[in-house]
Amino acid sequence: MTCAIVSTSTLELGIDVGDLDRVTQIDAPRSVASFFQRLGRTGRRPGTTRNCLFLAIQRHEVAWTAALLLLWSRRFVEPVTAPPEPRHTWLNSCWLYACRRTGSDRGFGSKDGTGCRRSIAAQNRS
Incomplete structure (x- = not known):
């Protein structure tokens, strides 16, 4: 198979x-x-x-x-450089943790299922 x-x-x-x-x-x-x-x-x-x-x-x-x-x-690998202030990564992790704790993958008070995604997208723009 x-x-x-x-x-x-x-x-x-x-x-x-x-x-x-x-x-x-x-x-x-x-x-x-x-x-x-x-x-x-x-x-x-x-x-x-x-x-x-x-x-x-x-x-x-x-x-x-x-x-x-x-x-x-030749065993070359590019160096990895972390972003200077990865706040969006931290926020994403916290928000997803909160969604899991509430048992919701749709976000807080979101009727269309985009609550978590909208918040994360807004943070990434700022």
């Missing part, structure tokens, strides 16, 4: 999707760190290896992929 997961950048978010046999990447990721995160989803079972297939849609993506693999083979 063949099973596939189709996603955008979900494989970078730390969501546990289990052990994958292969990641098929359309064009190259824009960073070595992103490639490393996606590749790390494969080869977790004993006796298996990491497995990533690149499908280049445009000609220049072949060169980008080759450069990415060269940097990766």
Whole structure:
């Protein structure tokens, strides 16, 4: 039986999707760190290896992929820089915690189900 997961950048978010046999990447990721995160989803079972297939849609993506693999083979990974004041992340976590505590995924007093989303979007704009 063949099973596939189709996603955008979900494989970078730390969501546990289990052990994958292969990641098929359309064009190259824009960073070595992103490639490393996606590749790390494969080869977790004993006796298996990491497995990533690149499908280049445009000609220049072949060169980008080759450069990415060269940097990766030299153990280069871009430095991670945290945002200076990630208040929106803290607010999002607090709001979702409050929604869970009240048993509501729709927000406080929201009839259309967008209470939590509206508040978070407003915070992100400020």
